[in-house]
Amino acid sequence: MARYHIETYGCTSNRGESREIERRLRDAGHRRVDGVDEADVAILNTCTVVEKTERNMLRRAEELADETADLYITGCMALAQGEEFRDADVEGEVLHWDEVPDAVTNGECPTTTPDAEPVLDGVIGILPIARGCMSNCSYCITKFATGRVDSPPVEENVEKARALVHAGAKEIRITGQDTGVYGWDNGERKLPELLERICTEVEGDFRVRVGMANPGGVHGIREELADVFAEYDEIYNFLHAPVQSGSDDVLEHMRRQHRVEQYLDIVETFDEKLDEWTLSTDFIVGYPTETDEDHEMSMALLRETRPEKVNVTRFSKRPGTDAADLKGLGGTKKKERSKAMSELKREVVAEAYESMVGETRSVLVTEEGTADSVKCYDEAYRQVIVQNASEHGVEPGDFLDVEVTGHQTVYAFGKPV
Structure with missing residues (x-):
């Protein structure tokens, strides 16, 4: 934090x-x-x-x-x-x-404070479903602030979602240190149930975005979770599963609770069950034990799975963490690896948005942009910018169809149809 x-x-x-x-x-x-x-x-x-x-x-x-x-x-x-x-x-x-x-x-989990409550920001409702995580990553200082996962009952979170929609939320962003382990403190895996009940018990037109879920937690519920995504149109077909490295050796040194094969299992399951979806992931480059070969394995994994949103972070020591005691690789090497991965990332992401040009997409307008534009998201949570919004009578909270007319690497441009 x-x-x-x-x-x-x-x-x-x-x-x-x-x-x-x-x-x-x-x-x-x-x-x-x-x-x-x-x-x-x-x-x-x-x-x-x-x-x-x-x-x-x-x-x-x-x-x-x-x-x-x-x-x-x-x-x-x-x-x-x-x-x-x-x-x-x-x-x-x-x-x-x-x-x-x-x-x-720095590749760490988001930090939900003990008194975190739902927040309505325009038409975006932010719903923290739990606090804490089940991980003990060697580089992460967040765990010192949050502790182990503490999951309120499903009914309580459904009621909070209902209150957000009643207050005007059109997009509910489910957040937490690790949404995939929701319910683990009670010996249960509750994320699929929570999503299903929000979609079936909360009335209104809205979309749900699932926040960061570590692969270690998602792997055991991947079939059930993908089924819920496929069944309910309210849920964006979007999964943020931070892999952090393509090397099992580095993942072990990081004390991550997954290995590359489990991450690939998740991607394969969602590919099988969803016609179209967006994979988001994170990579930490330059971890102190990362070799040139380890870095190339991360590059290869990025090429293989082709996530459409990629967060590339250079390793930075956090005080009090075990990784802070390790001898670093040096700034030059980390910069070189970060640059190489960032260039590959832009290539992969641009390819995804280029493929949308000429298509018609159903989107939700979530917020105002700059210079009379608005930001929208399609069913797979790909960002589409509509320019000259006032001329089209478009504003946050609207659902509409747009023709994708172009792109700029990490987002597309669309015109209402």
Whole structure:
């Protein structure tokens, strides 16, 4: 659980992207602080409108790098002139804004606080179904804050979902440290039952997105879970199962509760039972024991399973964790591996969105974007941007059909039909 400091420069678009970064960090349990001296992580969202601005951005990046352990640089200058920061030897990582929240989380589980309650954010209802996890990953500091999984009864979570829909939620985001182990503290595997009861007992037009579920927990319920996904249109055909490495040796060192074969079993089961679905996963690159061969195994697994959403995170030591005592690989090697995997990721994800062009998709509008656009999601939770939304009379909460007209690597563009 990190304390972050964020600074945003430039246009309305940058400010909107910073808001999205903050929302995702908040959902993962991270906390904003006002001063960089109090922060574990600093985020600099840059502008590059004139040369003077560029000089200011470089100077501010250098100052932030000196004042915090981890600096992430995003925004226009970072993406258009990232080499400027490297040439200036700024100790920071240049990322697309959409990659920043995943980098900050360091591959850890999201952190649900003891008093977590459902939250309605526009038409998005956030429903924490449990607190804690059943894992003991060597790199994760979250476990110190959350402990073992504590699952409220199914009836209680169904009632919370009903209240969210009654309050105006059109999308319910089921969250937790590890949604796949919901009910394990009571000796039961309750996630499929919870999803089925939300779909059958809550009245209204809404969609359900299942949050992060580690492969170790999903493997034992994969058949039942895929069946529920297939039966109920309310559930997005989307599964976030973070594999973290394609090497069983590294997974063992990480103390992950799954191996590559179990992850592949999950993918195979969902492929068999669903005509179309989105696999989301995470990789940690540069774990201290990761060899070149281990890294290539991760690359090969990415190529084989072709997840349509991939979070690539460079390993970063967290105080008090066992992995923090291991000798690191060095920044250069981690950067090289991260770059190689990120390039492959963009290739795989772009291929998925390219395949949508020309198709008609049914989508739910979930929130406003920038410059009179809205963000929508199709049945497989692929993001579709509708531009000039006011001209089309489209707003958050609407269900509509769109023709996919183009894409930009990690999302598509659509026009209402």
